[in-house]
Amino acid sequence: MRRRRIYEGKAKVLFEGPEPGTLVQYFKDDATAFNAQKKGVITGKGVLNNRISEYLMLKLEEVGVPTHFVRRLNMREQLIREVEIIPIEVVVRNVAAGSLAQRFKLEEGTRLPRSIVEYYLKNDELGDPLVTEEHITAFGWAATQDIDDMLQLALRVNDFLSGLFLGVGLKLVDFKVEFGRLWEDEQMRIVLADEISPDSCRIWDVQTNEKLDKDRFRRDLGNVEQAYQEVARRLGVLPEA
Numbered sequence: 001m002r003r004r005r006i007y008e009g010k011a012k013v014l015f016e017g018p019e020p021g022t023l024v025q026y027f028k029d030d031a032t033a034f035n036a037q038k039k040g041v042i043t044g045k046g047v048l049n050n051r052i053s054e055y056l057m058l059k060l061e062e063v064g065v066p067t068h069f070v071r072r073l074n075m076r077e078q079l080i081r082e083v084e085i086i087p088i089e090v091v092v093r094n095v096a097a098g099s100l101a102q103r104f105k106l107e108e109g110t111r112l113p114r115s116i117v118e119y120y121l122k123n124d125e126l127g128d129p130l131v132t133e134e135h136i137t138a139f140g141w142a143a144t145q146d147i148d149d150m151l152q153l154a155l156r157v158n159d160f161l162s163g164l165f166l167g168v169g170l171k172l173v174d175f176k177v178e179f180g181r182l183w184e185d186e187q188m189r190i191v192l193a194d195e196i197s198p199d200s201c202r203i204w205d206v207q208t209n210e211k212l213d214k215d216r217f218r219r220d221l222g223n224v225e226q227a228y229q230e231v232a233r234r235l236g237v238l239p240e241a
């Protein structure tokens with residue numbers, strides 16, 4: 001069946017869904033970094049991220065975090081609820097790494113005194129700048145209540161996923177989540193959207209601190225495919241070869 005393409009992003013494509021209010025989210029193998037200055041392909045990534053994100057979203061639903069996820073359709077596609085994406089990337093950090101380590105000259109791997117939440121504006125042209133609540137409300141990207149909901153949900157996602165990963169010998173260093181507005185019976189609620197995968201999280205082995213996420217691609221560390229497979233294997237969702 002040929003479906004109407006609604007939106008194409010760097011790693012995913014959204015198609016019209018089978019019923020009104022649904023979309024099909026297709027996971028590509030394409031990878032980009034540094035605001036798409038670096039481009040590449042991670043063979044099999046789409047299949048693994050589809051599985052990993054399905055697994056994590058279902059687990060989060062079980063503990064009461066609402067998500068856009070409906071069900072996985074096939075190797076690379078999942079059915080999701082259509083939401084209005086809030087143009088803010090919410091980053092939660094437990095350990096200093098990436099842009100935080102750079103900005104404050106912290107050694108990567110330093111455990112933070114407490115989890116830090118940051119907001120970035122989703123805007124490729126501007127390079128996704130760090131923004132404050134003041135910017136978000138003044139420019140109308142989200143209301144104070146929306147920010148509060150996103151913050152509470154992001155912290156619950158962090159608590160739950162940190163424990164889940166630790167149970168399989170993985171450390172959740174940091175991650176990015178996106179949220180969307182969903183209308184039901186004239187009511188609006190905010191749900192977790194997009195994906196949760198090694199593209200959007202930093203995940204290290206607890207014993208060795210080996211990086212098992214997109215930093216292997218960003219920093220040319222090699223064994224990129226193997227890292228994504230290892231995360232899927234530990235979570236018990238590695239698709240049959």
Ligand code: C5P
Binds near residue numbers: 100200
């Ligand atoms: O680069 P930085 O350290 O700010 O990234 C923090 C976290 O957010 C990392 O887990 C990274 O993978 C994720 N991220 C993302 N998409 C972006 C920016 C960051 O998934 N556009």
